[in-house]
Amino acid sequence: MTPSNNKTHETATKRPAVLANLVAQHKGRITLLSFLSFAGALLEALFIVMVTSIAMALVGGTTTVGPVFGRSLGVPIALIFAASALAVRLIFSLSGVRVSADLVGEVTTNQRNELAHAYLRTSWAVQQSEPAGRLQELLTSFVGRVTNSISTLANSLTAGLSLIAFLSTGLLMHPAATAAVLLALAGVGAILTPLRRRIRKRSAANAQANLSFANAISEFGSLGLEMQTFGAESAFEKRIDRLTADATATQRQTQILQNSLPYVYMSLAYAAVLAGISLLWQVGPDDLGAVGAVMILMVRSLSYGQQMATSSAALAANAPFLGNVRETVDRYLSTPSATGAARPESLLPIEAANVGFSYSDRLALTKVTFRLAPGESLGIIGPSGAGKSTLAQLLLGIRHPSFGSLTANGIPISEIDRTWWSERVSFVAQDPLLFTGTVAENIRFFRSGIENDDLVEAARRANILADIEALPHGFDTHLGERGNQLSGGQRQRLSIARALATNPEFLVLDEPTSALDGRSESLIRTTLAELRGTMSIVIIAHRMSTLDICDRIMVIEHGEMTGLGPPKSLRSRNKFYQQALSVAGITQ
Template structure:
């Protein structure tokens, strides 16, 4: 599904999206509306009675009214007004609590919906997302969405309160109240272009915010390179430029949003002023009624100002609502659904004339056919950009072939049950990424049912057990943020323990020793050699020394399988293999 662009050139549907969203919480909205309307009626009645008491005291009368054919003593009227005030306070507090619960529920539910839609989408969708996009959506964008809901609840309160005051005014004096009501409607129509302008500027602000988050995330990941090349100042200039662009759009939105209620209030006061002038011209002489109407109308204007401010805020949040909704729809449309087939085993693992292309003009793999048996250790080599990592993703089922089939145990991988498949495959990336937590949390990696003995077995297999036991608290040692307390070799071996603890049938390693020292590489090679015959292992490597444990090696060149055979046979059959051995300084006997 295409994400709709954010900007003035495209339609904004945020307000209808907000109505659709809030409809899911109609019970809370109905309760809030009832509390607001009843509270506003009580406030209007309080002001009406208070005006009557003031007029009675000025005229020297001892009673107020008549109201519905009955008069009230001033003391009784004051006590009744006080009771109305207390009841209104209770209703308002209940409304505040309801509004807070509604906003919190929307925030929680939208974050859950967005994050789960992303997590359940295909790897192709996730890999294509710019760095920092999900974080920005879950924080700033959902925050704006929550703000919109809070604003809407405030608008509901203001609208119903305004309705209650106007209804009271109509009951007191229909003609003058109707005139003010028409004037307010005209004011709202006059301000319509301002609201459209706010929506347009808000669209620009939303786009600028996403670009800023993506750029900062990218620059933040290059800290080591920044320090090494001494480019802190250019980094700072780049961030400053992006920040200036983002804040400029925010400033324009805030100016327009802030001006909207001020313009509204000025025009509305002007409408009341005209109404009073008209009453003075025609000779209206009922001071009690006139005072009550003016007081109610002036109080109504404050609710009208709240509505104007809410209109501006909703307009500024509309693009963010659109983007969140469109993104969720895009994630859900690309859900990583698997089939229901459950093969007996993962092996044999076969590729039948597999082709994969990221774009129609640039195929990454073409006509790849091979088979890998159970317990076999197979290496994959080739020049950079030949398609090795793409092949790894196809083997793991993260991507599906554009043409051809990947089969496991004789079944097309696209038809295999995903939960069954996930329990039987593991992956070790080139960069060992750990979570902020303990050793055991990193090895378990959110998988329930893995006991402490399994942790020790996997750590021993990965040749990292002695390193773990030397830590202050062993498996319970906290490794700092993203495993910062471990060396690169230790992190990589811990990643291998994570991969092995689930007892997989297939283990895919993407250049696992490319950035390691000789000792760490030797330990990992020992681990992989011990796995031969137990599980099927596929090693994608640039270091030729890593491949001396392989039963067979696939050579990928230009997206095609140029050779497949044992290390010995490839010395005769593959020019690339012979050249790679020579560059690595490895003789035909396998020694450096």
């Protein structure tokens, strides 16, 4: 067996265990549901027997019903008994519906919480490597399949116990007739086994196709501006049409198999009942009332058998999704975001000694050495792809060096308490991302302990306070979906206010002015100039004008630090820095 086949086999063997684990977590509700289902089915079977016996008595012109289970009853008493069984059956059924709904709701909540928490607590490296739309697909479609599996299991349990109750009643009424039908139904189950295997196989392919489709569509959805600009609508349509066709073909094959199973089962089951009746006709029963009740029970039980067949197909179709959700949670939990316990008096100075970092397929940084003193401003420049953003992520502590050491106040950053660290380090991204909410909510960014005065001060330092006060409701103004009511410059300055709200010791800015107009850039440069000396700052930038406030400049080329020093000294000895100044039109 090849390694890939081994992995597929291991995944397949885990899926029943996943479902079994879900059942174990909710065994209380499932036990109650089992009791309600079985008791309700017994009452339904008793109702059918009583009604059949009453009908036979009326046809025979007698006022006595039975004997039923060894006892004879008058017609009025039998009618009252049947009506009571029907009423209690309804109560049990409605209670079962409530328990089943509570079970499904609880499973949905638990699965989404577990998956979301695992994702949010995994390392940045894992989060960044996930395809676009992965979490959304898992929390919606895949968790929906898990929920559907539990719902299906509950229905299957109800149907199975009902079938057992009907067959048990039938055996008590007329063992020979029931046994004949049972043997035929066992043969039906054996015939359908290969079809169930086929459904599981096709469902695994369907799960993978749906995930690939969701990832691709999420990626295309983020390229709307480029699509419109470059006139690529037709190409996008063709690509999406092809992806849709591939995903639909797999889904269609799975659905045909899954939906065919109940009909095949029902036809074979009816054939089994006919075979049982034929056998009884040959034998010649002496108790037509009992045989009539048994036949009605058997025909009624076919609906429960059909439910079980439908549930079996649905569980087989959902099995790959169960495995994928469990494997994803385990993968996230196996690589948690690193944290330590150290809480130094200050996180400065930050020192890097021969720091390097490797991704799985390439070396991104090597031999980076520097010391960032308290209150110092350091600019980082270099060509695209040189490793600047990787260095920023190392400085933020969301990645850790592959080799060398990176320390804060003499302690490796990986050993520092993450909560303590996050309160003192802040970040401004090149593309500021806002969420649907108010100005105040976007500045706070889910962090507790930030008072209203802190918001005002952060906005003032970020030169965005006047813009906020001009809004209809100030800090309580709702910014629309993802902050779409603000301009690019306002969004960037709001993200700077977010970074300053906790008054950090260390601030990292990644291309803060790369896509801004002149006025917005000027305001941000003013902010940076005012922050100089109040905290340690690292600015990654292509625009040389943004680096005016920097005490020193670091040059990174092809993953290596090729220059580090005050701007004046780099002008005379670093070729890349000289070229950058020339391109910016800054005279030496």
